[in-house]
Amino acid sequence: MEQKDIFIEVKGLCFTYNDDAGNNSPDASPALCNLDLKVARGEYVSILGHNGSGKSTLAKLLSMILIPTSGEIYIDGHLVSSPDISDDEIYEVRKKIGMVFQNPDNQLVATVVEEDVAFGPENLGIEREEMKKRITEALEMVGMTEYRRHAPHKLSGGQKQRVAIAGIIAMLPDCIIFDESTAMLDPLGRRDVIEIMERLNKERGITVLNITHYMDEAARANRVVVINDGEKVLDGTPKEVFSHVDELHSMGLEAPQGKELIHALNKCGIKVSDDALSEEECVEAIYSALIGD
Amino acid sequence: MDSVLEVRNVSYLYSKGTPFERVALDDVTVSFERGKITGLIGHTGSGKSTLVGLLNGLNKPLSGSILLNGIDIWQKPKEIAKIRYKVGLVMQYPEYQLFDETVERDIGFGPRNQGLSDEEVGLRVKEAIRYTGIDADLLSKSPFELSGGQKRRVAIAGIVAMQPDVLVLDEPAAGLDPKGRREILGHLKDFVSERGASVILVSHSMEDMAMYCDNVVVMNEGKIHSNGTVSEIFSRADELISIGLDVPSVARIAEKLKSRGITLDGELYTVDGVKAAIRKYIGGANNDL
Numbered sequence A: 001m002e003q004k005d006i007f008i009e010v011k012g013l014c015f016t017y018n019d020d021a022g023n024n025s026p027d028a029s030p031a032l033c034n035l036d037l038k039v040a041r042g043e044y045v046s047i048l049g050h051n052g053s054g055k056s057t058l059a060k061l062l063s064m065i066l067i068p069t070s071g072e073i074y075i076d077g078h079l080v081s082s083p084d085i086s087d088d089e090i091y092e093v094r095k096k097i098g099m100v101f102q103n104p105d106n107q108l109v110a111t112v113v114e115e116d117v118a119f120g121p122e123n124l125g126i127e128r129e130e131m132k133k134r135i136t137e138a139l140e141m142v143g144m145t146e147y148r149r150h151a152p153h154k155l156s157g158g159q160k161q162r163v164a165i166a167g168i169i170a171m172l173p174d175c176i177i178f179d180e181s182t183a184m185l186d187p188l189g190r191r192d193v194i195e196i197m198e199r200l201n202k203e204r205g206i207t208v209l210n211i212t213h214y215m216d217e218a219a220r221a222n223r224v225v226v227i228n229d230g231e232k233v234l235d236g237t238p239k240e241v242f243s244h245v246d247e248l249h250s251m252g253l254e255a256p257q258g259k260e261l262i263h264a265l266n267k268c269g270i271k272v273s274d275d276a277l278s279e280e281e282c283v284e285a286i287y288s289a290l291i292g293d
Numbered sequence B: 001m002d003s004v005l006e007v008r009n010v011s012y013l014y015s016k017g018t019p020f021e022r023v024a025l026d027d028v029t030v031s032f033e034r035g036k037i038t039g040l041i042g043h044t045g046s047g048k049s050t051l052v053g054l055l056n057g058l059n060k061p062l063s064g065s066i067l068l069n070g071i072d073i074w075q076k077p078k079e080i081a082k083i084r085y086k087v088g089l090v091m092q093y094p095e096y097q098l099f100d101e102t103v104e105r106d107i108g109f110g111p112r113n114q115g116l117s118d119e120e121v122g123l124r125v126k127e128a129i130r131y132t133g134i135d136a137d138l139l140s141k142s143p144f145e146l147s148g149g150q151k152r153r154v155a156i157a158g159i160v161a162m163q164p165d166v167l168v169l170d171e172p173a174a175g176l177d178p179k180g181r182r183e184i185l186g187h188l189k190d191f192v193s194e195r196g197a198s199v200i201l202v203s204h205s206m207e208d209m210a211m212y213c214d215n216v217v218v219m220n221e222g223k224i225h226s227n228g229t230v231s232e233i234f235s236r237a238d239e240l241i242s243i244g245l246d247v248p249s250v251a252r253i254a255e256k257l258k259s260r261g262i263t264l265d266g267e268l269y270t271v272d273g274v275k276a277a278i279r280k281y282i283g284g285a286n287n288d289l
Ligand SMILES: Nc1ncnc2c1ncn2[C@@H]1O[C@H](COP(=O)(O)OP(=O)(O)OP(=O)(O)O)[C@@H](O)[C@H]1O
Pocket: A017, A018, A031, A049, A050, A051, A052, A053, A054, A055, A056, A057, A058, B144, B145, B146, B147, B148, B149, B150, B175, B177
């Protein structure tokens, strides 16, 4: 029974990039090393890690852009890491996972925004009426309706990103991996995209993996996974993971600002309960520490 | 104010004369202070990249002028290429400008073009990787074999290596991990003080503005919305929010504490600033006893 709810299962996953000749050079260090990860259908997971820790490599392995050096990957019960997997099965599973990258330029292909959003569904053979509906809905969801007939390459960075997300939404995948998709957005745009992620997750049950360097954003997920030098080092609720402030620092990461503030206050002898994480909770915790009971 | 760069009544249009004509800059006048780090913020599409693309002569204003040290950069159009060494621009998504065989050659490209000797180029590269926190092991790698954040650093190093008088960075820290952000942006201060340079920093991170900038210019819909010191700008939280921007998270926390009667004063925009204010508050409260 439980097995049925697992959408992604990764066992002992290793990946080493090939050298120019396509050989697995013996001295190349692995980008991912013996990684185990289970993600249930409908989960909302943030993935953190320093530059070069292996996050994008993991995302590319999960979306079958790369093939593991060793280890197993199951997507929705399909063993996709097997060399024997049929083309039909690959096609079937690829539809289940959509990816949104940091720079949408290499994802935008058409000359008009709505055609761009249509590109994915078109390839899936979605019929016209249904497609129109999906495009309208997807553009609405990312707040780009008024740019429907504009040329995507002439939009600003943030506007392009919303179009790219709409293109993925229109394919109705089971899971979306956002690889730093908010990195180029303004604060409002970031909030919008995060809200889009959360709505896709809550309302449509889409499994969301959000790779990000913004800690406050990561803290909004139900679960946070931290990768360090190709290995999974922390995995838990945001509260659990962000309680390891010193450890995060040593890995080149940090905690959301409120948490950092409480940590700094405790270090200089001002005792504040460090159970808080959200801004509201941090205000509460600091307030009661200052006022005293 | 001693301005290194002045933008005077500059306008810029894209796709002029087509149905998609777009006013990207509308009569913009603004000055950037010499020897300071000036932040440039604004919603997506507000015109930041368009503006910085005019500062180094990459594009030409439709009307108005850009003055570098008081001289119009378009005075001698044939010499505009020289301006690009004086005003070094790290473009948004700079990793797409990487092209050379190795990281080392890529970073050294600008200085080599400036006609420096191999030895001097080597020194420039060394200094640039120090400013950008690039591991020397990566120098012999192909830039295409790097992670996103590593590529970003290499692209920044390539501009830093030209030792420009004004370093303009368009979203340099997007995609960097927190440590990388601190390293690169933290080193901007050294770059300014050691080299007497000026920096213009475009960013969507209000935290970066608070931590690393002296002044902030705010753009909105192709116009200059406001312009002042970090504290002047962040004291107008409601206005910032109304134009798609924000204040740092820790500033909101400080504001909420204040509204509940905790008197905090000082620069309440960074973790360190708020920490100091809380310590002072406690000190004060203890003295009252
Ligand atoms: N195409 C490639 N060829 C060779 N090595 C690569 C390639 N892409 C990435 N690497 C290396 O693999 C490691 C993991 O890279 P990856 O892109 O997965 O990191 P990341 O966690 O996504 O980092 P970032 O936060 O900078 O995006 C890094 O050491 C990187 O240099």
